[in-house]
Amino acid sequence: MRYLAAGVALLLSTAAVAFTLDAPVEQGRLVRGQTAPGAQILLDGKPLPVSAAGAFVFGLARDAKGSITLSENGVATVLPIAAKVWDIQKIDGLPPAKVNPDPEGMKRIQAEAAQLKTVRALVSDLTGFAEAFQWPAEGRISGIYGSQRILNGEPRAPHLGLDIAGPTGTPIRAPASGKIVLAEPDLFFTGRTLILDHGHGVASIFAHLSASSVTVGQAIQAGQEIGRVGATGRVTGPHLHWGVYWGSVTVDPRPLLPSQDPTPLP
Numbered sequence: 001m002r003y004l005a006a007g008v009a010l011l012l013s014t015a016a017v018a019f020t021l022d023a024p025v026e027q028g029r030l031v032r033g034q035t036a037p038g039a040q041i042l043l044d045g046k047p048l049p050v051s052a053a054g055a056f057v058f059g060l061a062r063d064a065k066g067s068i069t070l071s072e073n074g075v076a077t078v079l080p081i082a083a084k085v086w087d088i089q090k091i092d093g094l095p096p097a098k099v100n101p102d103p104e105g106m107k108r109i110q111a112e113a114a115q116l117k118t119v120r121a122l123v124s125d126l127t128g129f130a131e132a133f134q135w136p137a138e139g140r141i142s143g144i145y146g147s148q149r150i151l152n153g154e155p156r157a158p159h160l161g162l163d164i165a166g167p168t169g170t171p172i173r174a175p176a177s178g179k180i181v182l183a184e185p186d187l188f189f190t191g192r193t194l195i196l197d198h199g200h201g202v203a204s205i206f207a208h209l210s211a212s213s214v215t216v217g218q219a220i221q222a223g224q225e226i227g228r229v230g231a232t233g234r235v236t237g238p239h240l241h242w243g244v245y246w247g248s249v250t251v252d253p254r255p256l257l258p259s260q261d262p263t264p265l266p
Helices: 103-120
Strands: 030-034 041-043 046-048 055-059 067-072 075-080 088-091 140-143 148-151 162-165 171-173 178-187 191-199 202-209 225-228 239-246 249-251
Touching: 046 055, 055 239, 055 249, 103 178, 140 239, 178 202, 191 225, 202 225
Parallel strands: 088 148
Antiparallel strands: 030 055, 041 046, 041 067, 067 075, 140 162, 162 239, 171 225, 178 191, 191 202, 202 239, 239 249
């Protein structure tokens, strides 16, 4: 068994085949790996899907601690999870009913959460997750992943996505290829919402849209327009909330993107 420091590009030269990782093993990170076609990869003893080209992927939660064990064809490597420091973000002016929902609102929230949980459990053999992701919209970054949110003065759950502010109607484009697995016109928190499956448990969620131009089951190419920025759901102004998840784990979209921020709009 090998022990490697977080953030090191992995190459196990002593094994019959070797895997590499494209990102450090740290909180909130989506990590994409490459191994030989046909190799077996286990994460903490559980098999990960490996594409015909040898690509695999896993995600680490915002508050993940300790270490993970990756095994390739029986050779185990222990990787410590690096910690991150998260920001605090204060947002005021939200409708009180969206911060402290009434009983009817809570019933709706619970039903929608169950629906989203079912969709997030999907694991397909699509390989869009292995592509180079691109910005889904132009505009100003107004919210980042991992920040502890204080809504109308009340502490709430961390923000688990990337917010891009822009005028209503700004085009939203697929950051990578995939298939639409959810298209809802009005969810309690996220308003008009789309989920795009990128394969192997990785998917993108697009929230607060003013319009969408796709349907469930539709195949989508990277860069294809799928909707428009809006202000539906729990918002204070028009923006795109873009989240990326791996199964039940929501990860930071920003490291998947080019280093330069999106083009600001006039």
